[in-house]
Amino acid sequence: MPESPMAESPYEVLGVAPTVDEAALKRAYRRALRAAHPDTGGSTTRFDQVQRAWELVGTPDARADFDRGGRRGDDGVPDAEQWAPRAPSRPAGSRVSARAYGHPGGWSREWYLERIREWVGRGVEIANPYDQGLVHSAPAEIRHLLANALAEEATAVRLSDLGIGFTVWHDLATEAAGRHAVPKLDHLVLGPTGLIAVQSEDWGRPVHFKRGELFGAGIPADEHPVKELAARAKDVTRRAKVKPTALVIVVPDDHAAVPIEIGGAVRGVPVALVRRSRLASAIREGIHEPNRKGAPILGGLDAMEVRKRLQDSVVFAE
Template sequence: MFDSPLSASAYDVLAVDPAADDDELRKAYRLRLRQTHPDTGGDAAVFVQVQRAWELVGTPEARAAYDRGHGFGDAAVPDFSGWKAPAARTDTRPRARSFGHPGGWRRERYLTLIREWAGRGVELADPYDPALVRTAPHDVRRLLADALAEEATARVVADLGMGYTVWHDVSAPGRRDGPDAKLDHIVLGPSGLYAVLSEDFGGPVRVRRGELIGDGVDGSPIADLVARARTVARAAGVRFSGAVVVLPDDDLGQAIEELGKVRGLPVAVVSRSALATVLRRGMTGARDIGGNELFDVRTRLQRTVRFV
């Protein structure tokens, strides 16, 4: 919450100008509490957001730190750490075997579009400046949000260990897709072969009739994920055990929600913190892969996978 390029700022949630003085900020907070309280017909999720926003800007010290980190105010010193590519790791423990560049296609596309939008193609001092990102068009911010989501998933999968293999940004265009259609991740391990979609819609998401719904959800993410998994499966001559949609922890009401089968493929929607659990234990109805079959599936994918 408030950490995604798509999230409303604390000031947006409190419906107050970022330049408001402390008294105006406090009045806005009290008004929003009354407006959103569940006992008076408000939305419980929004009520929680209002309280969280006040925690971030409700004291002079907290507000100053928030403004510096999010590009508000004349003396803002943005904290870019969350919106940069991850630093090189120094941990030497065995990691999952990894191919491709998680989030790479969307980061490149983001950088192209943010420069076109903000500087007409000229070099920007910092394309990840929070003040710049906050004012960019939604489609541009969405690219950065999804790139960050893919990178976060890649870190989780890497920590599963050397028994797993993962391919990132895998080309998977179908008949109705453009050439850039892709699977964010393919994960192979003892629990099965999984197609994984990493998303950040910038707010709460629910499942209805086997599909994601929410203010930020466009199209049919689950149906598209399953269709693209089938495209890769046909090309490689393999069978996926399941499909997994990974979302930020704050955006789901429950950590793991198994939806049953969609077009014959078991599907689950999980929070990022629960992803490792699902990939280690498998899903209901998913088929384990072991021994020589695991080696065969890995070989087939290595020969077939192409990256966007």
């Protein structure tokens, strides 16, 4: 898998600019290594990150290779190429796809391209808007748009594997207000286990629940992911006169401490933090608060009626 656009570049890990000379880079590496060492108050995780950063840019050849194409995924393809739009793919041997509507990641990609061009400057030609150096030099809020587009696309692949008993809508427009309340709901899933509103996220760092809200080093202090997801889900579903049975925030596997964590409820609707690899199984099994397992409540309606109401009312983000 490619690194996230929100992940620190090797230069950021070492605390230097990409243009730093070789001697200064070596000094920065030694300084970062001492600070990150567990025996001097650092952590094993950070120590490993510093060592990995040095592997990527510590020699002239490695640095030149990184600067040409950035990090490379497990298949050897530079991250910058993997960040560009690609044809959807699904795991080999996966079941018949769930019925799906909308364009996952489309709004986030379009908005990323708009914002990156504004940031670079109107009239300035950008040869590759997914260039690693360009992306990592952009402000965090712009990188986050690209990270979320990739996250939404990856989530859509997982949701497609739910099978024919499920229907999925992607990129649904909302009028939810708030600074971080993006005017869309990433995914809405209807199936035998209920109506689940799903937000795909990548803050570049691990996150955790605290008093019913998500927190983490990558989440801005004025951002409230659970509250904002609940507002978007409410806006989309009330037009169809239905109510979601669960709210899910899905993150990269290494950003959640456990595969599935229930963080409480919003107006009786359970909220879960789910690792991406476990998303499909979590939805198939059903998402409930502890000690409240049972059939999902769809307001006395059957799934066919809920699907019809949603099909008649949803509007896709543009």
